[in-house]
Amino acid sequence: xxxxxxxxxxxxxxxxxxxxxxxxxxxxxxxxxxxxxxxxxxxxxxxxxxxxxxxxxxxxxxxxxxxxxxxxxxxxxxxxxxxxxxxxxxxxxxxxxxxxxxxxxxxxxxxxxxxxxxxxxxxxxxxxxxxxxxxxxxxxxxxxxxxxxxxxxxxxxxxxxxxxxxxxxxxxxxxxxxxxxxxxxxxxxxxxxxxxxxxxxxxxxxxxxxxxxxxxxxxxxxxxxxxxxxxxxxxxxxxxxxxxxxxxxxxxxxxxxxxxxxxxxxxxxxxxxxxxxxxxxxxxxxxxxxxxxxxxxxxxxxxxxxxxxxxxxxxxxxxxxxxxxxxxxxxxxxxxxxxxxxxxxxxxxxxxxxxxxxxxxxxxxxxxxxxxxxxxxxxxxxxxxxxxxxxxxxxxxxxxxxxxxxxxxxxxxxxxxxxxxxxxxxxxxxxxxxxxxxxxxxxxxxxxxxxxxxxxxxxxxxxxxxxxxxxxxxxxxxxxxxxxxxxxxxxxxxxxxxxxxxxxxxxxxxxxxxxxxxxxxxxxxxxxxxxxxxxxxxxxxxxxxxxxxxxxxxxxxxxxxxxxxxxxxxxxxxxxxxxxxxxxxxxxxxxxxxxxxxxxxxxxxxxxxxxxxxxxxxxxxxxxxxxxxxxxxxxxxxxxxxxxxx
Amino acid sequence: xxxxxxxxxxxxxxxxxxxxxxxxxxxxxxxxxxxxxxxxxxxxxxxxxxxxxxxxxxxxxxxxxxxxxxxxxxxxxxxxxxxxxxxxxxxxxxxxxxxxxx
Numbered sequence: 001x002x003x004x005x006x007x008x009x010x011x012x013x014x015x016x017x018x019x020x021x022x023x024x025x026x027x028x029x030x031x032x033x034x035x036x037x038x039x040x041x042x043x044x045x046x047x048x049x050x051x052x053x054x055x056x057x058x059x060x061x062x063x064x065x066x067x068x069x070x071x072x073x074x075x076x077x078x079x080x081x082x083x084x085x086x087x088x089x090x091x092x093x094x095x096x097x098x099x100x101x102x103x104x105x106x107x108x109x110x111x112x113x114x115x116x117x118x119x120x121x122x123x124x125x126x127x128x129x130x131x132x133x134x135x136x137x138x139x140x141x142x143x144x145x146x147x148x149x150x151x152x153x154x155x156x157x158x159x160x161x162x163x164x165x166x167x168x169x170x171x172x173x174x175x176x177x178x179x180x181x182x183x184x185x186x187x188x189x190x191x192x193x194x195x196x197x198x199x200x201x202x203x204x205x206x207x208x209x210x211x212x213x214x215x216x217x218x219x220x221x222x223x224x225x226x227x228x229x230x231x232x233x234x235x236x237x238x239x240x241x242x243x244x245x246x247x248x249x250x251x252x253x254x255x256x257x258x259x260x261x262x263x264x265x266x267x268x269x270x271x272x273x274x275x276x277x278x279x280x281x282x283x284x285x286x287x288x289x290x291x292x293x294x295x296x297x298x299x300x301x302x303x304x305x306x307x308x309x310x311x312x313x314x315x316x317x318x319x320x321x322x323x324x325x326x327x328x329x330x331x332x333x334x335x336x337x338x339x340x341x342x343x344x345x346x347x348x349x350x351x352x353x354x355x356x357x358x359x360x361x362x363x364x365x366x367x368x369x370x371x372x373x374x375x376x377x378x379x380x381x382x383x384x385x386x387x388x389x390x391x392x393x394x395x396x397x398x399x400x401x402x403x404x405x406x407x408x409x410x411x412x413x414x415x416x417x418x419x420x421x422x423x424x425x426x427x428x429x430x431x432x433x434x435x436x437x438x439x440x441x442x443x444x445x446x447x448x449x450x451x452x453x454x455x456x457x458x459x460x461x462x463x464x465x466x467x468x469x470x471x472x473x474x475x476x477x478x479x480x481x482x483x484x485x486x487x488x489x490x491x492x493x494x495x496x497x498x499x500x501x502x503x504x505x506x507x508x509x510x511x512x513x514x515x516x517x518x519x520x521x522x523x524x525x526x527x528x529x530x531x532x533x534x535x536x537x538x539x540x541x542x543x544x545x546x547x548x549x550x551x552x553x554x555x556x557x558x559x560x561x562x563x564x565x566x567x568x569x570x571x572x573x574x575x576x577x578x579x580x581x582x583x584x585x586x587x588x589x590x591x592x593x594x595x596x597x598x599x600x601x602x603x604x605x606x607x608x609x610x611x612x613x614x615x616x617x618x619x620x621x622x623x624x625x626x627x628x629x630x631x632x633x634x635x636x637x638x639x640x641x642x643x644x645x646x
Numbered sequence: 647x648x649x650x651x652x653x654x655x656x657x658x659x660x661x662x663x664x665x666x667x668x669x670x671x672x673x674x675x676x677x678x679x680x681x682x683x684x685x686x687x688x689x690x691x692x693x694x695x696x697x698x699x700x701x702x703x704x705x706x707x708x709x710x711x712x713x714x715x716x717x718x719x720x721x722x723x724x725x726x727x728x729x730x731x732x733x734x735x736x737x738x739x740x741x742x743x744x745x746x747x748x
Contacts, residue, residue: 621744622744622745623740623741623743623744624743625670625671625672625679625740625741628670628671629671632671
């Protein structure tokens, strides 16, 4: 099955072509949905086959390259279009195709009746195609192809309902914002790639990483490469300072938010950092930058999530926050923990978004959680699955989120220090709080919607079955990565599986400090207790005594407004970047430079010619005889000259 | 013919040509301008015939036949144009016909 891995990109591409070219003609939603989902489902089976085959191989043979064709051949630069099938890419592929398939199925129900139904599935398949290229690519160029491809799909799908309003503008503006912000990151990524080629004379993963591990290269070069790559990652994975596009990306349909802006695309940055672990490990300063940025993003987004009132906005900031966790893990050298969190996060966050979509679907497109309440009895399946996902993300022991989050917090403590752990634990607490605030306001308490106009109802089976499967995964998904403390001599299965990928990086990193099991269990107990008390507190406030929340928000009005307005980051960017560019373009580039200089030059040439011709024109009298006189005079002159020169 | 020197023919021809040029340049009536052009053509013909006889080469005389043919055709077309212009403009004065300008 490893050799058939190209099917995983070919099938979605085929689905995209069929739905994209003939979707309008096909019209039948069942056929379109079937094509869209089946291609991804089959891809998943191929990946699963390759995974099983790889597991059966001895550890040293688990990394295989599948060459398809020679792509670029310019001078010394030779780029093959090849896929790298190893533990890391297989893990990511399983997530992308598995969760992707469920979301495709869900979308058949969610998008039912939409006039752009065929377009939606075409874009989704194109996305899977690009994302699979991103995770399977055997070199930086194929990765970049996928990287840009998912950015394009993200743009297309955020602006999918291009005729709808979104907040103060339109969905197209949100799409544009995502695209432009991503380009800034991509520029950094490109610079990183150039520098890699200059330094290592190759863009192939295996060659670059082998040379990075053995060549004597200055740490400053590594630092520069790592920094550029990380800038790329901050754009794609919505970290400070480029996170502003992700909340606006919620303008897209909810399955898109689940697939692209929660489970898969936004984790591309984490994947890339993890793939280039050896480069990052060789630049300790940048590792610290990654960890600190991740940590700051995590806590900042979590505080914003506390006060948002749009169900998707809360989840969006939660995603930003969780992505921060992943970078924290990568930054302290726990690469496998970051990928582990990518996986569990994909399960529970996709589930949360799909659950939110189910609620929005049942509430006639209402997204304000202040206008929900008491939905538990109307949507039992949605409620149950949403509740499980909330428990998972809050880090309640026994569910997937607990294992990955605990792994990250422990690594932060062991390799980063107490402050890293503390901020991480506070973020975990805030996460538990705002998630249960969301659950309470949505499913418990008084019904705050208008009964005459809104009739909440459970979603069809097409939507609830994927929810149930994801809920199952959210519960059991963590058990592949039981920490060493509990599993004893077997160690952490997930970590062991990915271990060969990170071995070169680990060899370069400073040795882990020695910490006792007791410490780990103690810290775990503290963070779990904090999360549980946050849950209790959130339920106490929002389920029973909503006036407490109001009093608190009034008492800390400044802080509340700061959170509600997202630290005014958008406004600051608007004032510091967007406005100067816009004003400068308008006042100087347009009205001064273009109008006066460029236009002046063009018009000046034209008027010069006009005036000059006006003078010369007078010679042409139109009287044939005057022409004849000139002609004769000319002949006479020529004759004279001939005679004289003789 | 041998009694008359070649210079006489050439001077006559040059004189005829100059008369033609002067007529073309200064006369206002299109018909006269036209006749002056014919005069110039015939002065050229005279030169050709002179040299043909002087050099004992018949090519010059062949040329003259061609020139006469072209002149006849040109006269026909030219007169037709003058008539057409007269119908439109009610004049054949060249200085009144200044439609050659933009």
